[in-house]
Amino acid sequence: MIPASFDYLRPSTLDEALTMLAEAGEDAKVLAGGHSLLPLLRLRLAYPAALVDVGRVAELRGVADRGDHVYIGATTTHDEVVHSPIVKEHCPLVALATATVADPAVRHRGTFGGSLAHADPAGDLPSVAVALDMEFVVHSPTGRRTVPASGFFLDYLESALEPGEILAGVRVPKLGPGWGFHYEKFHRTAQAWATVGVAVAVRRSNGTVEEARVGLTNMGPIPVRASGVEEAVRGAEAGESLREAAGRADEGTDPPADLHAQPDYRRHLARVLTHRALLSAAAHPTG
Amino acid sequence: MTEQIKEREALGGAEVGRARRRKEDARLITGRTQWTDNIQLPGMLHVAFLRSPMAHARITRVDASGALARPGVVAAFSGADLAGEQGSLPCAWPVTEDIVIPDHPPMAVDEVRYVGEAVACVVAIDRYAAADALEAVEIDYEPLDPVLDMTEALKEGSPKVHEAGNKSFTWKFAEGDIDAAFRDAPVVIDRTYVQQRLIPSAMEPRAVVAQTDGDQFTLHSSTQIPHILRVMLALTTGIPEHKLRVIAPDVGGGFGSKLQVTAEEVLCLLLTRRMGKPVKWTESRSEGNLTVHHGRDQLQHIRLAAESDGRVRAVQVDLLADMGAYLMLVTPGIPLLGAFMYSGIYKMDAYDFTCTGVFTTKMPTDAYRGAGRPEATYAIERVMDELAAEIGVDPMEVRRRNWIEHSEFPYTTICNLTYDSGNYEAATERALALFGYDKLRAEQADRRERRDPVQLGIGISTYTEMCGLAPSRVLGSLSYGAGGWEHADVRMLPTGKVEVVTGTSPHGQGHETAWSQIVADSLGVPYEDVAVLHGDTATSHKGMDTYGSRSLAVGGIAVVRACDKVKEKARHVAAHLLEASPDDVEFSEGRFQVRGTGASRTIQEIALATFAAHDLPDGFEPRLDASATFDPDSFSFPHGTHLCAVEVDTETGATAIRSYVAVDDVGAVVNPLIVEGQVHGGIAQGIAQALFEEAVYDVDGNLLTTTMADYLLPSAADLPSFVTDRTETPATTNPLGVKGVGEAGTIASTPAVVNAIVDALRPYGVHDVRMPCTPERVWRTLRSREEESA
Incomplete structure (x- = not known):
């Protein structure tokens, strides 16, 4: 890959990531698994001035049972989602769709939140998000907001995320029995x-x-x-x-x-x- | 297969026929080797090429000065800057006297003729700086009309790719009375098939490192043809041949795409000559899709005349072959390699072949795995199925009625090729049994009866091909610029180890392993004691390189003959040392023994004795080594029967391969594992043409398939588990009895798959689906039939 040059920043907390993103300005991009972003860099279709790599922000990763919903951290890999007992039990559609994402190598690096934030209508997860009415938990330096799936995807490769915002995780409502x-x-x-x-x-x-x-x-x-x-x-x-x-x-x-x-x-x-x-x-x- | 391998291993000792794991694989798989891009030289500069975004345009202004101001940039050049020294890229196969071979500057000077053609370059301290600076090069273009369709290109008034027009050549071959054969023929099948344009996708991209040391030049390139390249580069650049060394280090695949003299190789040499420093260029995958020479792209009009019982009278072929914008190394010769294969394994009385090479504003085409033979095999195997459908006979039965019987070999075909050996009956019988042909036909009938939305289709390909390129005199008669011989040196070192220098140039085939097995058996030395050297014109002085499934069938025979000479020399030295007559000295398992006595010497002892040279026969030159050059008398003709069962979902158009059986006869086998690998990879590549791959240009001549998201290559997940087996009918034209296996799978599998799809859809009135048979194309074909019948 021979991309244009960029600054590389690697925060270890979400707050640090938000600060770095704010300081880097509008031309900065958040990097998670890189499986959507790196091809754009390779083709020089994207010229970010800086990449903020959230891959080591522990609080963004993992799956949790939150009573009426399952919370999936944005940098949880596809493979972790597929094999999560919580996901399998409470939101099997997520597991089924995620298991079809690309190939095993991609599923081990690509992330659940990254794939959704990329807002590619050809991705497998966005349609599941709208079908299940997931909620997107979005952080910014000034606080936190929640965006319903029905309002998250605005256009081709365009989400409701504003510059400076980071998708922290997604709430998947439990549908219950039957x-x-x-x-x-x-x-x-x-x-x-x-x-x-x-x-x-x-x-x-x-x-x-x-x-x-x-x-x-x-x-x-x-x-x-x-x-x-x-x-x-x-x-x-x-x-x-x-x-x-x-x-x-x-x-x-x-x-x-x-x-x-x-x-x-x-x-x-x-x-x-x-x-x-x-x-x-x-x-x-x-x- | 596994059982067969074990059986052979149990025979013990003999290396030839043993399923050895390849000795070169550890370094190839880990990448800890001299891939060209791994080469780092002191002071090395990096080259990036600016490529034309226009399919056809006049260049009115180039200003590269902006790039010079960018950080890290050392130099920038336009085509005009290099016009005085860059020459023209060579075409070594002028197939007719009146062929049009346009000037082909490595970097465009006045006009661009395809998207991707190099128009300027930047040389910088690293790859990133070079790529960044490309955007600062300013070029003005005056657009010209693109030429994209071959049929349109030949019409009067078409825009011209070159001043001389859009026709490069028309080449004809005819045998027998074609008019008589078609006159009153009870059955005539008339079809047009499209061989779509393909992009060879070697795992290792092309890469070049050029360096100079005063007047001495060295070019490392990821090439299949270091020897031919050296000659051609000397002629193109004016660098004297003896001052130019070409090295093909480990090369990660080629499939014919690295059988080329590329613009980048020439330009890197020119740049290192100008700048006095080493330069490197490595293509990106997208750059490769645009500019590695493409494959296939032919429009085949085939007519077949037959008796009412399906016996073939004649075949007539009228071919349009897309040359692309220029003729590259063997571009015009590719369709000719197929010209003699349209009769396949069948007997007939007349044959007529015409091929017209056409220029378009696209990337030039050239050799791609099978080169001409897949196209021919596809057309004849497809049309034999059409004949069967027309007369209502099982397609296998139609083949039986026409094929050359085992008892008829050697057989000279209507195309004047003498097939030395073959046993189509045996291969077919084995394939039918493994496939369960009758049972699948019964299931097919049942699904048709039930109007199952998922229909079953069975495809047959009883192919043959010609390998072992090539007898030099035949190449001469076809106006090819070089011969087809191959060379080997075998030298025993003082310690008894063996070095083999081969003129073939492996790029993934496993020559080091196979050649070691041959030498170990021949000289009676341990397999581990043999090293194979290749790919460097400083060590391998003579060679014709690797393509056309020639390495074993030609190069392997040169190795055998060099070993024979070494043994003969050694026998004389042994006789001398043992004070016996050479006629009384026998050689067995590495030891020379005087008949009837216990006196003996090992070949290693002889090697040491010839090094010391203390006591040699009169006139014997020290050292135990020999060279041999082999020029085959004839081609070799692998054959086989491939059977494919597909399930076609008539609701979505999707095709799933349910089973695939390949029984190949590649003659004697040196290493069954290598043969298996070639067959598996070959089948995958042929299936890829049938179902997945296509280079697509839009109406403006832009290539749309520049990434692997658009140019689809199947992975293991998309392919079934192949069932493979072999029959072994040795070639009679070489001492090993080998035929070649590099292209067989690719040649055989494409028609097997498409025949199966068409077979599945025949009840719907379908008699063809254009390749690649994508789900959408199958669906549209079905829909148009529905509309017709409605």
């Missing part, structure tokens, strides 16, 4: 980003779908909820009506065109994959 989950990812190679992904949580009772949450990966500049599907499946029998409901998956989406798929194909995939995800989630209620 829910089934599935993350359906369609990609061309194991390491490739999702062409389309569908994150689904379904609550079933007596053969009927009571409630569903459906998040779509790479179907627009930001991750979106397939609200048409959610509406259509409510109270539906867990059978053929799911296919019909899934037919609304691409409503209101604005899928991108790239080398791997044109928008009409992505729309088609969203419908097919949503159906498959609903079937899987409805078939395997957990908790």
Whole structure:
């Protein structure tokens, strides 16, 4: 990698990190696992004056059970998330989706918060965040604020994080019993980003779908909820009506065109994959 | 396979045939070796190239002075600055008398013709400073129209890549009466296939270190061809050949992409000559995707005439081959390497081949694993499946009706190649058994019956190819600029150890191991006592390097012959010392023994005696060493049967390979582990063409696939576990009976996979899917069929 030159700063506490970030000014970037940022540096698409490496800030890392929600520290690696008993028990959809992120090498360095803060709609975690209504805990030199997932992703690679702010962690609400989950990812190679992904949580009772949450990966500049599907499946029998409901998956989406798929194909995939995800989630209620 | 390896090991002693782990791997895998980029020299400067962002433009102004003001920058040059000395990059294969070979300046001077062409360079104290300063170089371009489509390029009024026009050459070959064969033919299959453009992706990027010491020059390069490179660089730069040493240190893969004389190699030599200091250049992956020569990119129009029972009468091929913007080292010859392989393993009465080389404003194409043969094999194996579908016969049966039978070897094909040996029946029988062909056909029928959204397809590839490049006289008849011989020196050192100098130049194939096995068996010395030297023109004086699956089939034979000479010399010395007639001295397992007596000397003792030279036969020159140069009489012809089963999800268009069986016949095997590795890697690379890889240029001529996120390479996670086996029908044209294995897997697997996909989709009216068969492409193909039938 031959990036443009930058200053490298490595704080050991969150306060120190915030101070360094403030002092470094608007051209500074936060570095965690580096798996989104470093490619941009390599391609010289980003020219940060300074990198604040939060990799050794202990308080940003780890998973905790906080009663009504699970707290995942921003620099917790994907691998740690996948193997966390707390995550597996209380938010299995997070574990399922995270397990599909890139490859083992990336999952051992890439971080949960870094991936979300990058706000790439092709990433696997943003769609899960909106499906589960996660909350983003954001620190700045002047204090702390909480941003709901529905307000965190503003545009392609653009989040609600202001200059000087650091994403400290994410609260994942516990959904409680009766829910089934599935993350359906369609990609061309194991390491490739999702062409389309569908994150689904379904609550079933007596053969009927009571409630569903459906998040779509790479179907627009930001991750979106397939609200048409959610509406259509409510109270539906867990059978053929799911296919019909899934037919609304691409409503209101604005899928991108790239080398791997044109928008009409992505729309088609969203419908097919949503159906498959609903079937899987409805078939395997957990908790 | 594992059992087979154990079986061979149990035979004991014999090195050839043993599944030895490669002796070079420890240093290659840990990277603690002389990769070119690892080389550090005192005072070394670093070069970065500014590359054209335009596919086609006139350069109206270059001002590199801004870069000179940047920190760490030592010099900056434009093409005009170097125009007087940079010469033209060579093309060594003028395939026709009237071929157009345009001038190819290493750095563009007046005009750029592809995105990525070097237009200026910065030399600085480190790589970072050099890269940073590129942005300070100012260049003005006057845009010209890009030329991107071969068919359009040949039309009157098309914008021109070069003043002489967009056609480089038309090359023809014909045998038999093609018109008679097609006249009244009961079956004619007419298809057009697209061989998409590919980007060779060696693990080690290209890298160059050039240094000078007065009038002596040394070039380290991550190249496959140190010997050819030395000759060509001497001719291009004017540096006298005897003042130029070329070293290919350990090289991390090439796949043909390092069979080249590159702009960067020439320019680094010029820069070190100008500046008197060592210079280094290492490409980034994205720079490599833009400027390593590309592969394939042909439009194949193939017609096949057959009897109603499927017996083939004739094949006619009309090929457009995209040369890119310039002709590089063997660019025009690549399609010709395939010209003689369109008949595959089949008998026919007539064959007609025409190839037109076309210029476009894209990166030049050149050799890529298989080079011409994968294209030919793809077309004939695809069209044999189409023939089978047309007449309603199982595709394997159609092949049986047409292939050369074992009893018919040696057989001279319609393309005038004499296949010395082969046993298509045996390889096929073994493959069918391992694959479970009949059972899979039954499952396929069941899924079709049930209209399963996931359909099963079976693909066959009964391929052959030509290896062992090449008989020099044949290369001469095809107007290639060099020969195809190979050289080896074998020398026994005073202590009984052996040094082998080979003219082949490994870049991952395991020559050090395989050559050691051959020498250990031949001279009866321990495997560990053999060292193999290669890749440095100061130690390896003669050689033709490594490409075209030639190393073992040509270079290995040179090693065998040099060993034979060493033994013959040693036998005379042994006879002299043992006071016997040379005719009475026998050699076995490293020991010379007088027949009928216990008197003997080891070959190591003879080596020492020839060093001391105290008591040698009259006229015998000291030291036990010999050289041999081998020029093959003929090519070798590996073959095999590959079978692929795919599951195609008709809802998403996704293809999953369910099973893959490869039974290859590469002749005798020196090291089964190395052969396995070549087969596995080769299959992966062929599957990659079928399903994943494609270099894409946009309408303005910008390459869109500059990173591995866009140019998809499969990893182990995307590939099935291959089932491999071998039959061994020795080549009759060399003493080892070897044929070559470097390209076989790549040649065989692409048509096997695409045949399987098309087979899965035939009930939907599909008879082709353009490569790579991406999910989207499969889905669109299915959708267009639905719309047609609706």
